[in-house]
Amino acid sequence: MEMTKKIRISDPTLRDGNHAVGHQLSAENIASYCKAADAAGVSIVEVGHGNGLGASSLQLGEAKTPDHVALTTARENLSNSKLGIHVIPGFATIDRDLKPALEMGVDVVRVASHCSEADICERHISFARSQGVEVWGCLMMSHMISPTMLLEQARKMESYGAEGVVFMDSSGHFTPEDVRERVSTLLNGLGIAVGFHAHNNLGMAIANSIAAAETGATLLDGCARGFGAGAGNAQLEVLIAVLERLKYSTGIDLYKILDAADLAEQNLMKEIPTIKSVSVVSGMAGVFSGFMKPVSRIANEFNIDPRDVFFELGRRKIVAGQEDIILEVAKELAQRARKGNE
Amino acid sequence: MNQVNKKLKIAIIGSGNIGTDLLIKVLRSSHLECGAFIGRNLSSSGMLKALSLGVPVSAEGIDYIINNPECCDLVFDATSAKSHFEHAPIFEKMGKRVIDMTPAKIGLMSVPSVNLADCLNEFNVNMVTCGGQASIPVAYAIGQTQSEVDYIEVVSSIASRSAGPATRQNLDEYIKTTEDGLMEFSGARRTKAILNLNPAEPCVDMQTTIFAKVANPDIPKLAAELSRLVDKVQSYVPGYEIILGPMVENGRIVVMVRVRGLGDYLPAYAGNLDIINCAAIAMAEEYASVAPHKKSKGH
Numbered sequence: 001m002e003m004t005k006k007i008r009i010s011d012p013t014l015r016d017g018n019h020a021v022g023h024q025l026s027a028e029n030i031a032s033y034c035k036a037a038d039a040a041g042v043s044i045v046e047v048g049h050g051n052g053l054g055a056s057s058l059q060l061g062e063a064k065t066p067d068h069v070a071l072t073t074a075r076e077n078l079s080n081s082k083l084g085i086h087v088i089p090g091f092a093t094i095d096r097d098l099k100p101a102l103e104m105g106v107d108v109v110r111v112a113s114h115c116s117e118a119d120i121c122e123r124h125i126s127f128a129r130s131q132g133v134e135v136w137g138c139l140m141m142s143h144m145i146s147p148t149m150l151l152e153q154a155r156k157m158e159s160y161g162a163e164g165v166v167f168m169d170s171s172g173h174f175t176p177e178d179v180r181e182r183v184s185t186l187l188n189g190l191g192i193a194v195g196f197h198a199h200n201n202l203g204m205a206i207a208n209s210i211a212a213a214e215t216g217a218t219l220l221d222g223c224a225r226g227f228g229a230g231a232g233n234a235q236l237e238v239l240i241a242v243l244e245r246l247k248y249s250t251g252i253d254l255y256k257i258l259d260a261a262d263l264a265e266q267n268l269m270k271e272i273p274t275i276k277s278v279s280v281v282s283g284m285a286g287v288f289s290g291f292m293k294p295v296s297r298i299a300n301e302f303n304i305d306p307r308d309v310f311f312e313l314g315r316r317k318i319v320a321g322q323e324d325i326i327l328e329v330a331k332e333l334a335q336r337a338r339k340g341n342e
Numbered sequence: 343m344n345q346v347n348k349k350l351k352i353a354i355i356g357s358g359n360i361g362t363d364l365l366i367k368v369l370r371s372s373h374l375e376c377g378a379f380i381g382r383n384l385s386s387s388g389m390l391k392a393l394s395l396g397v398p399v400s401a402e403g404i405d406y407i408i409n410n411p412e413c414c415d416l417v418f419d420a421t422s423a424k425s426h427f428e429h430a431p432i433f434e435k436m437g438k439r440v441i442d443m444t445p446a447k448i449g450l451m452s453v454p455s456v457n458l459a460d461c462l463n464e465f466n467v468n469m470v471t472c473g474g475q476a477s478i479p480v481a482y483a484i485g486q487t488q489s490e491v492d493y494i495e496v497v498s499s500i501a502s503r504s505a506g507p508a509t510r511q512n513l514d515e516y517i518k519t520t521e522d523g524l525m526e527f528s529g530a531r532r533t534k535a536i537l538n539l540n541p542a543e544p545c546v547d548m549q550t551t552i553f554a555k556v557a558n559p560d561i562p563k564l565a566a567e568l569s570r571l572v573d574k575v576q577s578y579v580p581g582y583e584i585i586l587g588p589m590v591e592n593g594r595i596v597v598m599v600r601v602r603g604l605g606d607y608l609p610a611y612a613g614n615l616d617i618i619n620c621a622a623i624a625m626a627e628e629y630a631s632v633a634p635h636k637k638s639k640g641h
Contacts (some may be wrong), residue, residue: 030508056499057495057534057536057554058495058594059491059495059497059536059551059553059555081450088489089513089514090513090517090536090537090539091518091540093513093514093518093535094514095514095519112543114538114539114540114541115538116502117510117541118579119507119510120513120539122510122511122512123511123513123514144541263610297590297592301591316542317540317541317542318540318542319538319539319540319541321536321538322497322499322538322548324497324499324551324553324596324598325499325549326600327551327586327591327596328549328585328586328598
């Protein structure tokens, strides 16, 4: 008889979803969704600004709810689920951000860098590990390097003390074959667990997540209704349903996760994420999905086509966190357009 | 020979990228001469470069200066914050001026376009950070021209290849020191520094974006003050330019700066490293031309 394969679910609805609402999730939003996710049996509930701890800024958008309020609220409303945070060195520092977060009872720390820069995570990973919490490394924008290079970076995270590595398709650029290749390369070369975080720019988030599970990934990220940056993430309740059909066990109650998704739609969202035309371009161009809102706003201000902005950002290999460059690119494209008209 | 033409004798301790690039700039300066280039390993690439340039070198670390006090009147300390904490009291006792390139921040923070004159009586000045050298002139201009500066935020993007192991290990110190510098020079109520590494090839030039929240943005006034400051920065970092703004976008003041380096020991895209070195050289040249070289008795 075939053994049931286990998949652990990490749910960043209250973190990645913040991108979709300009980081305006309130403490009430956090409390209500935490209760629902906890009741459904979600393993890890991630909370915070879209770019993680300490990332509230003019560059990325200021959070309505400060980190300490978000974390204490979540803590009060989670009893079975673990409380997770996303931490990007260069934004979050150990003293200012990570230490206080751990004091508020965070259970899981996911330290993230651009896919080729894992070594900036060394101190944050080893510090979190030394404090006895669960630590994962996250490699963002992972489509920008080859599977072998991704492994090299993941190995660094393993050497710093990460207990698992999540590779993130931050632009929603992958196809299932891309994902399978990376999962198997990582599993062959690492002694720790592998997880996958899907975005849905090209409509592949669920298929890619399943490809990851089938190749041996044991942790998958998913958000209620796909609530996330741009076109959104893997839609959690759909992912749970498909995993159930494929006989994976997630420990999640289907009805209750469907209820959580309904609640999220009602309480958290201004609109349900859909694959808008600019998101397709963002996925094609390999630009971080979270750029959708600022690109749309700035393109409108400069009277240029947001799709041109995305392709130019992609050509320049701009990484997540470099939102300021959108302005410069927009100015340049507007100048070019003016010259063309003269 | 009159006093004005007498070169100031300097030593460089720390033979990494920063130290070696400083050496090339010192050798080009008409105010400075290198009395010693000091590291720990004679076969490091910085040391080999110094040897090829005919500069006196030593692998003895700070002991060389202790045993050869006449080798310099001023030391550029390009080691690490940890080492500088050990070195600083020794230099002080020996009466050597120090330009601290590390984030140790023992002495007054120096941004030559803004506070050169204030530094002249100091015997230990700190060059803040690369992002600080690029952004503080702009933050200072905002502080001088805008009322009620609530918040200044600085986002720097640098080429991955220009960020060595020390930079990568010390992002938290970089952030803290840059934020402190921004606050001190702008008077903003709150400050924030963010650093992004971009691995694109060919390497991206260093860019820094300064955002500010102020009560009532006065862009013409800011533009005038900025143009005065940019001229001053360009006198020691020719590749420093404003590529966007000042403008108000989405309720924020935005100014974007690009720094192309001189391409001495470091490639031109590493404007982040070049600007801190150029600032240090500007500081040293000022000491050479106007300030007494030795600490007076009873100081």
